Amino acid sequence: MLRHALLRSSQGVARLQAPVVSGASLFHTSSATYSAPMPKFGLARRKTPKGQKGQKKSKVSKGTPGNNDSFMEYVRDKSISLKAPSLASDLENIEEIVQARLTADNKLENKDTLPQLTKYSDDSLKRLHHIGAFQKAQYHELFREKVSLLRQETLKICNKLTESASKSPKIVITGESGIGKSTALAQVQSYLMSKDSIIFHLPNVKTIVDGTYEFNLNSSTNLYDQPGLIKKVFIKLSKSNKELLSSIKLSDNYTYGTARFSPENHSLHDLVMLPAKVPKNLYSSVFNDVVKELQKQDKYSVYLTIDEFNSLVEHSGSAYRDIDYNVIGIDKLSMVKFALDWIKGAIAFPRGGVVLANSSNYQESSTFKFAVGMEPLNPFDETLDKSLVSYLKDVEVVKLEKLSREEIGELTQWQLNNGLIISQDISMSEDGEVDVQKLVNEKYFLSSNGNPREFIKSCNLLYY
Amino acid sequence: MAINILGKYIRAKYLVSEGLFKTFYGIGPQEASKICARVGLFPKMRMHQLSEQQIMSITKELAGLTIENEARNVVRENIAFKRKIGSYSGIRHLLGFPVHGQNTRNNGRTAKKLNKLNRSG
Numbered sequence: 171m172l173r174h175a176l177l178r179s180s181q182g183v184a185r186l187q188a189p190v191v192s193g194a195s196l197f198h199t200s201s202a203t204y205s206a207p208m209p210k211f212g213l214a215r216r217k218t219p220k221g222q223k224g225q226k227k228s229k230v231s232k233g234t235p236g237n238n239d240s241f242m243e244y245v246r247d248k249s250i251s252l253k254a255p256s257l258a259s260d261l262e263n264i265e266e267i268v269q270a271r272l273t274a275d276n277k278l279e280n281k282d283t284l285p286q287l288t289k290y291s292d293d294s295l296k297r298l299h300h301i302g303a304f305q306k307a308q309y310h311e312l313f314r315e316k317v318s319l320l321r322q323e324t325l326k327i328c329n330k331l332t333e334s335a336s337k338s339p340k341i342v343i344t345g346e347s348g349i350g351k352s353t354a355l356a357q358v359q360s361y362l363m364s365k366d367s368i369i370f371h372l373p374n375v376k377t378i379v380d381g382t383y384e385f386n387l388n389s390s391t392n393l394y395d396q397p398g399l400i401k402k403v404f405i406k407l408s409k410s411n412k413e414l415l416s417s418i419k420l421s422d423n424y425t426y427g428t429a430r431f432s433p434e435n436h437s438l439h440d441l442v443m444l445p446a447k448v449p450k451n452l453y454s455s456v457f458n459d460v461v462k463e464l465q466k467q468d469k470y471s472v473y474l475t476i477d478e479f480n481s482l483v484e485h486s487g488s489a490y491r492d493i494d495y496n497v498i499g500i501d502k503l504s505m506v507k508f509a510l511d512w513i514k515g516a517i518a519f520p521r522g523g524v525v526l527a528n529s530s531n532y533q534e535s536s537t538f539k540f541a542v543g544m545e546p547l548n549p550f551d552e553t554l555d556k557s558l559v560s561y562l563k564d565v566e567v568v569k570l571e572k573l574s575r576e577e578i579g580e581l582t583q584w585q586l587n588n589g590l591i592i593s594q595d596i597s598m599s600e601d602g603e604v605d606v607q608k609l610v611n612e613k614y615f616l617s618s619n620g621n622p623r624e625f626i627k628s629c630n631l632l633y634y
Numbered sequence: 635m636a637i638n639i640l641g642k643y644i645r646a647k648y649l650v651s652e653g654l655f656k657t658f659y660g661i662g663p664q665e666a667s668k669i670c671a672r673v674g675l676f677p678k679m680r681m682h683q684l685s686e687q688q689i690m691s692i693t694k695e696l697a698g699l700t701i702e703n704e705a706r707n708v709v710r711e712n713i714a715f716k717r718k719i720g721s722y723s724g725i726r727h728l729l730g731f732p733v734h735g736q737n738t739r740n741n742g743r744t745a746k747k748l749n750k751l752n753r754s755g
Contacts, residue, residue: 386674493671495668495672
């Protein structure tokens with residue numbers, strides 16, 4: 171009753187002071203606090219009127235565990251740049267990926283040197299964004315802009331792709347979690363872009379087989395088409411290769427419904443743009459014609475790139491079912507069949523190749539491991555899919571290794587110079603100088619003997 | 635927004651298979667995905683993505699199945715048959731007690747609620 175009266179009396183707001191214990195300090199935990207009489211009424215909070223915003227949220231939200239959202243925001247908000255002002259000036263001096271290791275005769279040098287901090291060129295960065303090459307949990311060496319550490323393995327892959335004796339080299343990048351597989355793929359893509367190559371990137375390949383896209387049976391090919399996926403692939407292809415595709419003239423007349431394309435008036439880019447006039451059921455024939463046109467041209471090399479490739483071949487069956495409720499195999503889906511044929515060599519382009527990268531979020535199936543030669547044949551393995559093995563047997567594996575102690579040392583020194591390592595981690599020697607060797611040994615141990623993601627975690631992620 | 639199938643409103647954001655088995659008595663998750671496969675819907679299709687023609691096809695499929703009151707009647711007939719032949723489970727149904735040997739000293743609330751000769755659900 172009293173509370174109601176109080177609330178009514180002072181314009182709906184009653185303020186009661188908390189009991190003050192005399193002689194007690196502000197944050198003490200003595201029994202005096204606990205024995206103090208509790209207030210009879212709770213503090214009535216003023217209700218915020220409708221439409222008025224409540225308390226302002228802090229700039230850096232906590233984020234969900236595992237995603238390091240708070241750290242990413244910290245980097246985005248320039249807070250880390252303020253902490254280490256030399257980072258911003260460093261960025262201007264960093265060389266672009268390709269220029270960093272180009273020799274006088276315009277070839278990539280292949281020496282065993284330490285990893286080098288490089289940035290993507292403006293053009294390739296834009297195209298990589300269109301492709302969707304950057305994942306959320308890539309830290310880009312703490313820069314707001316996309317910067318990456320150019321390693322020996324990337325150069326090896328680039329050299330293999332450009333100087334390989336085989337007509338169409340096929341490479342799959344493997345390695346443990348956080349080792350830099352997606353980063354290496356993005357670097358290779360950037361290098362290929364600088365070489366005027368058309369990148370045919372399949373985005374989010376897990377969604378191709380997990381039942382996300384609409385599907386229908388194509389009676390002529392006896393394969394299942396996914397029109398929504400074709401449209402998505404075309405959007406990425408057209409945005410990331412606009413200039414190159416625009417310079418390729420069509421070699422034939424094409425008609426889809428009321429939409430007509432002629433060699434005089436249209437380029438391959440117009441076909442890939444997939445105008446609204448083209449009916450949905452003809453998307454697959456447009457796709458086949460685009461592939462034919464790419465095969466006919468000899469101007470540019472064409473590369474297939476897939477990230478998280480192991481998620482595609484994790485199981486031999488997809489989530490789709492036919493009308494008799496039988497599982498549809500992944501090689502019955504036209505887009506997957508197209509990619510597998512390219513990997514096998516059944517579909518060939520005048521110049522080009524295949525670069526795949528695995529993901530540690532999905533397991534490498536026994537079929538994949540046996541097909542690429544990572545494991546011997548297990549005759550008792552019932553999950554082995556022999557048809558899938560035939561597609562993957564020519565693929566070469568490039569395993570990314572951990573960073574060496576020297577490389578971790580270089581990175582630690584770089585972090586130390588920029589003031590990014592928290593002071594409590596730094597121990598001083600007897601001379602009053604920073605004991606770098608001890609710090610390097612500690613970071614090498616904490617980064618599980620040279621894992622780049624674990625290294626960044628131990629230096630920065632745990633503290634911001 | 636809701637989609638009307640056979641006089642029942644299903645949330646538009648539901649997956650088609652999810653919406654079917656959550657709405658209709660007598661359809662489980664597997665039967666629902668079988669219906670989707672027969673109609674030619676992709677597994678992650680949502681209710682709001684259905685066209686008029688696809689809703690008609692689903693309705694046609696549902697019309698051929700034993701669902702809702704028909705399915706409830708089948709259960710009632712089975713209970714009535716057990717009571718008629720005087721079996722143990724028939725008697726337990728009559729008394730409103732658990733059928734499968736559960737204790738009745740403390741719990742058995744679900745059985746007291748549901749186990750009747752004229753079972754509702």
